[in-house]
Amino acid sequence: MTLLNSLTTNSRPVTRNEYGGLQIQTCLSADENDAVRSLLSRAVEADLLPETYLERSRREFESLNHHVYDVLVAEESVIAVVVLALSYWKDLRKERTRIQKTYFLIQGTSDDGVKVAELDGRTCAKRAKNAPALGQLTRHYLGLEPVKCATPYVETRIGYKVVAKTPDGSLVSAFDGSVYKREVWRSEAAQDEHGGGFYYYESEALARETTRQGVTFAKCVSQGKALVLCAVEVAGRVVEYDSGKRAASRLRILNEIGAVAIDDE
Numbered sequence: 059m060t061l062l063n064s065l066t067t068n069s070r071p072v073t074r075n076e077y078g079g080l081q082i083q084t085c086l087s088a089d090e091n092d093a094v095r096s097l098l099s100r101a102v103e104a105d106l107l108p109e110t111y112l113e114r115s116r117r118e119f120e121s122l123n124h125h126v127y128d129v130l131v132a133e134e135s136v137i138a139v140v141v142l143a144l145s146y147w148k149d150l151r152k153e154r155t156r157i158q159k160t161y162f163l164i165q166g167t168s169d170d171g172v173k174v175a176e177l178d179g180r181t182c183a184k185r186a187k188n189a190p191a192l193g194q195l196t197r198h199y200l201g202l203e204p205v206k207c208a209t210p211y212v213e214t215r216i217g218y219k220v221v222a223k224t225p226d227g228s229l230v231s232a233f234d235g236s237v238y239k240r241e242v243w244r245s246e247a248a249q250d251e252h253g254g255g256f257y258y259y260e261s262e263a264l265a266r267e268t269t270r271q272g273v274t275f276a277k278c279v280s281q282g283k284a285l286v287l288c289a290v291e292v293a294g295r296v297v298e299y300d301s302g303k304r305a306a307s308r309l310r311i312l313n314e315i316g317a318v319a320i321d322d323e
Contacts, residue, residue, distance in 0.1 A: 069191045078186035079125045079142065085192055086129060093136035097172065098124055101164050106174035108143050108160075120147045127161070127186045128195035138165040138196045140182070163199045175199075184208045214293045217258035217304065218265035219311070220274055220318055222283040229288065229311060232280055238288075238311045248297045248307045255297060255305030258290055262315070264302050269318045273301060280320055287315045 072085040082091055101107035112121040128140040140163055147156040161177040177199060184207035189195040197203040222232040229238045238244065248255030257274075259265035265287055268274045275285070294307030 069193050071190060072192050074186065077125075078183040079127050080129070082126055090129065090131060090136060094126060094129055094139055097136060097139055097164055097166055098141060100166075100170075101162075101172045101174050104172055104174075106172060107141070107162060107164065108145075117151060118147065118149050121145070127182065128189065128193065130193040130196035130200075132193075136166070138163060138200065140164075140177070140186075140196050140199065142182075163196070165200075181207050214291050215260075216312075217260050217290050217292050217306070217309075218262045218315070219256070219258040219288050219290045219309070220265060220269050220285050221288060221311070222280070223286045223314075224284075229286070229314075232275055232283055232285065240311050240313070243293075243308050243310045245294075245308050248295045248305045250297055252299075252305070255295075255307055256292070256309035257303055257305050258292060258309060259302055260304060261302070262287070262289075266318055268302065270321055272320045274303075275320065285318050285320075287318045289313050289315055 070085060073081045075081060080086075082094075086094065098107060102109045107124075108122055110122050110124055113119070122143060122145045125142040125144055126139060127142055129136060130138040140161065143160045143162065145158045148154070159179055161179050161182040163175045163177055165173045167173055182195075185198060185205045186195050187208035189198070189205050194203060195205055198205040220232070221229045221238055222235075223229055229240070230236060231238070244256060246254050246256060259268065265274070269285065269287070289312045290309050291312055292304075292306035292309045296307075297305040299305070
């Protein structure tokens with residue numbers, strides 16, 4: 059590692075695809091690209107990296123490809139490469155597929171050999187997305203420069219939910235009494251046919267009207283309870299029902315809007 063630290067690395071901005079792989083044509087010269095391919099070929103010849111292939115028949119399609127995720131260039135030489143070996147299989151008749159991903163760190167040695175180490179497949183692509191400079195991801199796996207995993211983006215949406223409010227001000231489910239703490243996520247897999255998840259409405263007006271009509275809660279459920287309408291944030295899988303009700307896998311209450319009630323008639 060001391061030798062690597064002493065080398066002058068050629069670090070430059072890189073562009074990546076949606077999976078984190080390098081767009082090689084934009085960040086490597088033709089000579090550097092040739093050197094990368096040579097290093098990968100030596101690793102294949104040493105039986106340390108699976109060989110690429112493509113096979114097709116009337117029944118199935120199968121392939122294995124190398125996708126470069128980072129390259130460490132120092133003193134005009136390719137020192138190491140992070141590569142994904144991606145295998146793909148598809149049944150052409152039944153439309154079934156299978157994908158396997160294995161990430162490797164490949165280093166050249168002084169005697170023109172190669173050294174290969176398998177990397178953690180759960181985090182390599184996430185770290186790549188947080189590595190905007192050439193060689194940065196490779197240096198992480200060489201123990202020279204830590205790169206954190208990218209924080210995944212979770213799409214959320216706003217909705218409206220009616221809950222019960224206890225005398226002490228707590229917000230609870232009118233059905234089972236479980237507590238909804240403000241700004242705290244609750245999680246339960248949303249399933250079809252009312253099999254799970256947290257119910258809400260996308261429209262405030264619809265949440266009010268269905269509650270008033272006794273659609274959201276039967277009177278036997280809400281009787282004696284103070285009902286309040288709340289703005290909520292939801293995420294994850296959402297199941298839609300004809301009544302306009304939705305069930306989400308994740309939900310948290312943002313704030314109270316006001317009291318609601320079921321008509322007496």
